[in-house]
Amino acid sequence: MGDHRPLFEFIDVKREEPEKQVVEVRKHEFAEIYRSFKQPGIKEQSSRCIDCGNPYCQWKCPVHNYIPDWLELAAQGKYVEAAELSHQTNSLPEVCGRVCPQDRLCEQACTLNNDFGAVTIGQVEKFITDNAFAHGWRPDVSKVKAQPYKVAVIGAGPAGLACADVLCRNGVSVTVFDRYPEIGGLLTFGIPEFKLEKEVMIQRREVFESMGIEFQLNTNIGTDISYESLKSDYDAVFLGLGAYKTVDGGLNEGQTPGVYKALDYLIGNTNHLRNYKMADRPYLDLKDKTVAVLGGGDTAMDCVRTAIRQGAKKVMCVYRKDEQAMPGSRKEFQHAQEEGVEFVWHLQATSVVLESSGSKATDTKASDIKTSEVKGLVCDNLKTQQSVELACDAVIVAYGFRPSPPDWLQTSVELDDGGKVVAQEQRGFRTSEKGVYAGGDMVRGADLVVTAIADGRKAALAICEDLEVPV
Ligand SMILES: Cc1cc2nc3c(=O)[nH]c(=O)nc-3n(C[C@H](O)[C@H](O)[C@H](O)COP(=O)(O)OP(=O)(O)OC[C@H]3O[C@@H](n4cnc5c(N)ncnc54)[C@H](O)[C@@H]3O)c2cc1C
Ligand code: SF4
CATH class of the missing domain: 3.50.50.60 (FAD/NAD(P)-binding domain)
Incomplete structure (x- = not known):
């Protein structure tokens, strides 16, 4: 990517975050506390990035976002291109921009962090997807070649959604089942609106539906539909049930x-x-x-x-x-x-x-x-x-929280002593059962949104490999 950034912008332009709602108001409302960056602010803050040859931010990020590259696009005001790029590594960038602990991940690792203040990576990540969606941009899957396979994803949390996203982008038909009435898992039903407004997930459901992902909500696997029937009706099953034992x-x-x-x-x-x-x-x-x-x-x-x-x-x-x-x-x-x-x-x-x-x-x-x-x-x-x-x-x-594998799972896939599904990253999150994959909190124990996304995406690639779907 061509480099147009001034080298020492980070000295003249201080790290800034968007304004927060004043405490006396925000204490009474369930609404996100950050105002959105205005466009000049976004460009200025993005241009602080010095495009380190070895970008520590990118390495520290569990999905290895192309951070310096989309920062450069944002610095040039090319927000749709930036959103396009950020979706190549992340299925829910607008969510990560809002709830990732950047102060422990990319921003902590940013070269500028100690002396000048890290680049405000999270807020830029949030802005570029919000902005692109607001201007009608949607991921383009029109050229994807349909494959003769269908996969069932259990759990519409970040792990399941990320798996469905990558499968769909590779032409595999996906149905996501969730017992709750809306997608998101803990993004919708755990994390409160002052960190993540629920419209964000509703919009994301509409985007996924427009790409062709099917959702069957209010459907509890194990009672409404049996696990066995999913295994016989689909070519593969992904488990993203989370960890709910307190x-x-x-x-x-x-x-x-x-x-x-x-x-x-x-x-x-x-x-x-x-x-x-x-x-x-x-x-x-x-x-x-x-x-x-x-x-x-x-x-x-x-x-x-x-x-x-x-x-x-x-x-x-x-x-x-x-x-x-x-x-x-x-x-x-x-x-x-x-x-x-x-x-x-x-x-x-x-x-x-x-x-x-x-x-x-x-x-x-x-x-x-x-x-x-x-x-x-x-x-x-x-x-x-x-x-x-x-x-x-x-x-x-x-x-x-600890893993809470349902009874029907305990007799089929291997679990460790703490109840976590055994599915290693090095093995593409394949479980002990052929054709069954798992990721997110039910594999790691309670962790983060972005690690659940990383797992779901990797599992989808393993599913494609096993079904011999070209990626
Ligand atoms: C209160 C709270 C705040 C948090 N804040 C943050 C934060 O700020 N930043 C961050 O990075 N992480 C945060 N986390 C952690 C993060 O939310 C989780 O790590 C992440 O959501 C795990 O994703 P997952 O897809 O594995 O599981 P989940 O998000 O738990 O999704 C699992 C889904 O599976 C569904 N399901 C389960 N069993 C069945 C069944 N039998 N049939 C059908 N559906 C089923 C559930 O309904 C749920 O929708 C927070 C967690 C909590 C509890
Ligand atoms: S570490 Fe900081 S300065 Fe370096 S590429 Fe990443 S965001 Fe830019």
Whole structure:
């Protein structure tokens, strides 16, 4: 690609991010907090890239995006070409631009990071696809030669969608099955709208449908359709079921009124906002409550910020280590701080204190879970070895997720001791069962959107290889 960039732009032009919505407004709305870059800003920020001969950003990116190349196109205002290029390596670039922890991946690895400020790769990635879609651009599959094969993808999360995208672009017919009413998996039902607005996934479904991918939503494999019938009706099956078993906090969460599991809380909130009907995920309203969220990862940040937006009186994040040890994105931690979340370090929750009167967990109908019976959280201080009690009336446990393979899978494909499907990257994510492939959280354990995308794409290439489809 011809190089037109001024060499020392990064000295004169400082790293900038688009404006964020002011805290007093964003605390009350479930909407993305970043405004979009304006075009001059995008060009200037993209032109800061010095096109390192050995682009560390690209190596660190799990899908190895052609970052310096699309930055150059964006610097020239060629956004459609940039979107075209970014889709060659990534099936959901507008999503990655919004939710990837760039501060731990491409931007951390950027040569300019330490002394001048990394190029704002994530925000440019988001802009170029949003802009191209807004101008009517769609991936062109009109010249793809149809192949006589069909593949079933179970799970419309990022792993399944990426697999379907690559198969479709190589002429293979794909049907994606999901038990939920919309595509996206955790992108739609886990990650809240202040990080990723749901219209982004609706638009992406329409784009995939226009390419020819078929979706069968509200369809639970194992009950509505059997796994065995998929295997006999399709030439290959890709498993992208995610990891949904919550790490136990030892507080009888989900049973004790007032003590909730993180994903129940987040999914209930999304269903309430989007009016999806899911009886098993009731809406938990934490308005005027004092809330303690346990954990220090991305899920915990999503819970504390959701509680703030619901109008909680006070929101604490209780973590057993300190700020430096937090596993989630720095950026999301900062957003939570800005929005008024209190961080309490070195505390490990051991039990909850309940009101002496009131109904037991078993008396509470799902639709009634509005009032809590918790009045405190007992923790061990891991620094001072003393016990402390935090006054609160709701507790959310966000300690993470483990693989949750359904029964029908446990008797067919090989799983490891932790329940992960054994499917190695070096083997193209082929499982122990011929014609069955797997990727994303159910193979890695709870991880990232971009790693799930990487797995799905690689598995699709292995499927093409096994079906002898030219790529
Ligand atoms: C609250 C939260 C916040 C997160 N924030 C971030 C973030 O900011 N950045 C980031 O990179 N990662 C984040 N992650 C992690 C990321 O969302 C996951 O790593 C990623 O979604 C995994 O993709 P997947 O396709 O493997 O699974 P999932 O996204 O879980 O999708 C699996 C799909 O399979 C479907 N399914 C399961 N069983 C069946 C069945 N029997 N029949 C039909 N369908 C079925 C499910 O309904 C679901 O749609 C977050 C995770 C959570 C929980
Ligand atoms: S590491 Fe930074 S400066 Fe180098 S190519 Fe990547 S974005 Fe550009």
